[in-house]
Amino acid sequence: MLITPQLSGNIARNCHPIGCQQYLQQQAAYIAQQGKINGAKKVLILGASSGFGLASRLALSIAGGADTIGVSFERGPSERGIGSAGWYNNIYFRELAEKQGLTAKNFIGDAFSPQMRDQVINYIKQHFGGQVDLVIYSLATGKRTTPSGQWQSVLKTTDEPLHGFSINLETEQLEAQSVALANAAEVEATTKVMGGDEWRNWIDALQQAKVLAEGCNTIAYSYIGPERTAAVYRDGTIGRAKQHLHATATELDAQLTKHLNGHAYACVCKALVTKASVYIPVMSPYIALLYQVMKEQGNHEECIEQAYRLFSQHLYPVDGQVKLDKLRQIRIDDYELSPQVQQQIDQRYASISPANFKQLTDFAGYKSAFLRLNGFAVEGVDYQQNLDINALSKLQP
Numbered sequence: 601m602l603i604t605p606q607l608s609g610n611i612a613r614n615c616h617p618i619g620c621q622q623y624l625q626q627q628a629a630y631i632a633q634q635g636k637i638n639g640a641k642k643v644l645i646l647g648a649s650s651g652f653g654l655a656s657r658l659a660l661s662i663a664g665g666a667d668t669i670g671v672s673f674e675r676g677p678s679e680r681g682i683g684s685a686g687w688y689n690n691i692y693f694r695e696l697a698e699k700q701g702l703t704a705k706n707f708i709g710d711a712f713s714p715q716m717r718d719q720v721i722n723y724i725k726q727h728f729g730g731q732v733d734l735v736i737y738s739l740a741t742g743k744r745t746t747p748s749g750q751w752q753s754v755l756k757t758t759d760e761p762l763h764g765f766s767i768n769l770e771t772e773q774l775e776a777q778s779v780a781l782a783n784a785a786e787v788e789a790t791t792k793v794m795g796g797d798e799w800r801n802w803i804d805a806l807q808q809a810k811v812l813a814e815g816c817n818t819i820a821y822s823y824i825g826p827e828r829t830a831a832v833y834r835d836g837t838i839g840r841a842k843q844h845l846h847a848t849a850t851e852l853d854a855q856l857t858k859h860l861n862g863h864a865y866a867c868v869c870k871a872l873v874t875k876a877s878v879y880i881p882v883m884s885p886y887i888a889l890l891y892q893v894m895k896e897q898g899n900h901e902e903c904i905e906q907a908y909r910l911f912s913q914h915l916y917p918v919d920g921q922v923k924l925d926k927l928r929q930i931r932i933d934d935y936e937l938s939p940q941v942q943q944q945i946d947q948r949y950a951s952i953s954p955a956n957f958k959q960l961t962d963f964a965g966y967k968s969a970f971l972r973l974n975g976f977a978v979e980g981v982d983y984q985q986n987l988d989i990n991a992l993s994k995l996q997p
């Protein structure tokens with residue numbers, strides 16, 4: 601069977617398993633060429649199957665020799681389709697890590713459920729040496745269900761409605777899009793889904809179960825961005841949720857410092873094409889232009905380069921001093937927010953139109969980055985080769 605990309609708007613309806621494997625191997629090869637990371641050796645990653653979570657897992661395992669537990673929400677092959685890219689990323693990551701003599705355990709299911717926390721805690725106690733020394737919170741989702749409620753996040757403004765343009769990856773058009781003003785209930789729901797509640801629930805449960813090692817750290821990924829995207833991001837519903845996440849970092853830091861001599865940090869990353877970020881309305885022309893400018897200036901990074909820089913230079917630098925800003929946040933969005941990048945964006949952004957966006961931005965790079973996440977447009981893959989669906993169906997994460 602041959603598989604070609606099926607996009608509905610900005611959603612990938614399928615993936616190419618061998619392309620996912622090859623892309624994972626390319627990222628692993630990049631990490632293998634870098635210096636060693638002297639950091640955590642037992643790591644739990646919530647949201648491990650794609651984007652920043654997967655890149656973190658690769659960096660810490662391959663450059664740091666870490667055993668990892670990954671939790672993610674993915675689907676395997678069925679009569680409904682080939683399954684999700686994250687499903688195959690989990691499988692091929694485990695194979696790769698095991699070849700290096702490392703443990704890579706995958707849990708597939710809802711990280712918001714208490715049952716998932718219990719399963720992971722039992723596994724840490726019985727099979728993972730009893731404790732973890734780093735917990736990474738990298739969940740990106742639109743809904744959260746817990747025994748006490750169900751919430752749906754929205755991507756809206758909190759000040760006034762906004763009108764702008766978004767890239768449609770399926771039609772390859774720049775389309776006008778309006779972003780509505782959220783009401784108070786929507787702001788609260790978004791904070792419930794993308795804020796710090798579940799990060800706290802996990803840390804509390806792990807601490808109570810005594811599976812956090814002395815000196816254990818925890819980090820959660822965040823975004824702030826420039827003034828240009830403030831209305832939809834920093835000051836939008838998602839930004840409010842991130843403020844809650846940042847406040848949670850401060851609280852968790854006090855808790856971990858007191859009881860375990862550990863720390864909690866929000867880590868602010870750069871804007872990148874991921875399964876989650878392509879949903880954010882009117883952000884895509886900015887991201888496509890950002891790719892263009894940063895590639896021209898030679899400082900463009902994907903998740904894998906961001907993850908390696910985070911661990912090697914900020915969380916586990918050679919001098920042992922975690923690099924933090926005035927608000928105690930780890931900042932790996934520094935290249936994105938540098939004046940030389942933002943000045944270029946300011947000069948060019950207003951000229952972008954539906955007629956010229958493919959020329960004025962790195963639309964081609966933006967789209968191929970999205971396709972690669974789903975195993976398409978990956979260098980070295982023979983897409984004319986038939987896939988053995990039967991054999992793929994037997995693979996387990």
Ligand code: NAI
Pocket residue numbers: 646647648649650651652653671672673674686709710711712737738739740741821822823868869870871872873874875876877
């Ligand atoms: P992604 O969509 O690539 O990865 C999300 C992960 O969460 C996947 O592993 C998915 O399986 C998992 N997940 C979602 N719902 C789940 C559930 N209910 N139970 C278990 N696992 C679940 O997203 P991305 O972009 O890597 O986002 C991760 C974090 O990084 C988010 O907090 C996001 O806000 C942040 N971030 C993203 C940036 C970007 O430009 N993509 C920039 C800065 C921060």
